[in-house]
Amino acid sequence: MSAPRGKFRDSVGSAGSSKYHWSVVVGIPLAAILFQVYVPRFVTDVAYLELPLLATVYFALTFRSPVAGLLYGASVGLAQDSLARPQHPLGMYGIVKTLVGYFTAFVSQRFDVRNSSIRAILAFFFYFFHDFFYWVLSRALLGEAVDFDPIRTLVRAMLNGAVSAPLFLLLDKLKTTE
């Protein structure tokens, strides 16, 4: 069953039962990046939120296709890279989110990821993976002497995991049922 033009199939539910409009698939990560650019200026406490990552995890989980997941992750990562400071080379977030998109979709093929708590755990895990791998790339490829604080990253991963549960439920509401 192929999705009609302008629709992206959600593979989590029963096959072909619900879809996303293209504007949701494109608009949500853009809104997430804009949130990351704009909101921490006024509410510094939300700077820990990595909404582009949560959007990548959510859509990679729903696509359940590693190729779609990695392409989606790469696009979101490159968009995020392009809004970083000019010394930050393009591709750092791109590579990390490519891996996140791929592995998230890979996991979704093997487990039932409709459960909110499982999705929150995956968001927690992939946040930690994302930060750790970004740190590895920063040191290995750019030679930057950046610190990695595992405790702080774990706390932030837990917070992002906690935020992901209601966020993913909200995003579920954006599905258009046939």
Place this chain on the structure above:
Amino acid sequence: MDFFLNRFRNLTALLAAILAQLALLAYQIKSGQDVRLIRVWAVTAVTPLARFIEGGRGGLAHFLKNYVLLLNVREENQRLKADLDRTEMENQYLRAQLSTADRAVALAIFQKTSQSKTLAARVIGNTTDPNGKAVIVDRGAADGIQKGMAVIKPEGIVGKIIGVFPHASDVLLVTDPSFAAGVVSQKNRVHGTLKGQGQSTVIVDYIQNEEAVQPGEWFLTSGDDLIFPRGILVGQATVVRNGKSRKEVYLAPSGMQSGLEDVLIVLDGVHGTITETPLPNQPMHLLAPPDSDAGERFSPAAESGSAAASTVVTDLDRSVEHYRAIGAAQNHRYGDKNSPAPDYNVTPENPARPVPPPPVPRP
């Protein structure tokens, strides 16, 4: 090959995506060039939206502020009518005016009083880099902004322009670890280099332990970096202590204390009262070097009353002059193997050889 691609389709796609991005990274690192087109697209796409949101937020804040202000004025009027005290009414009115003074007004006043030519800009977003401290302002190449221009506030320096787009620019904040600027202490004229640390405080490096800096002392820009005009507030020393080799001086940057909303970009900086045009044909916007302060730096030319008194000398020049003077006092000719080595412990200012302390007997 087809079998391999079909069987490992996902893995092949992953490897292709990673390799493509690694190649992009390698190109940028190797060439030292940015993929500017992608950044221009991204920033140009985000700028109108961010400008729209910021406009909406500003309008809402303005409306709320004015509404609250009107309520205050009405209450004040009632109280003033009851008191029938004209003087107090005037005072209240002035206080209300002061309390509602917009930052833009403060910036405009600063702009008028400042000798440097500046352009007001509004911060419309942060960058997404987790390790860096940078913001995006709503002025770009179309407004005459160039890379390397200083960004200041009436309270102090804020950062410098590191990326210019058509209608927006990236500003590297003073708190970013890669930020550096020349500073000088207000009281003792101690020169140092301001460095960001990724935290709310910044550090002033390259100050010798012997030099006098007190906690609470203000630091100002020295103009040595050719970016910030000399004499702009930088911050107050919060911690001063001797380190292993150099003094550790921490500052609270005054330009970052009251939040970042409106800033001024220095289009044409002026050191003190001297107007200098920027150096021509520079890819980076650089100010002209500041004039040397009389008595602030050691200059042999200045001591001899030469016309070249304004020559900038470094610490190395100072050391060379020092040892040259010692050699001349002892008739030593540098480069001549037959000339005996001079005694560097005997200086022209102190001709007596210092007596070394008696050796401490070993237990």
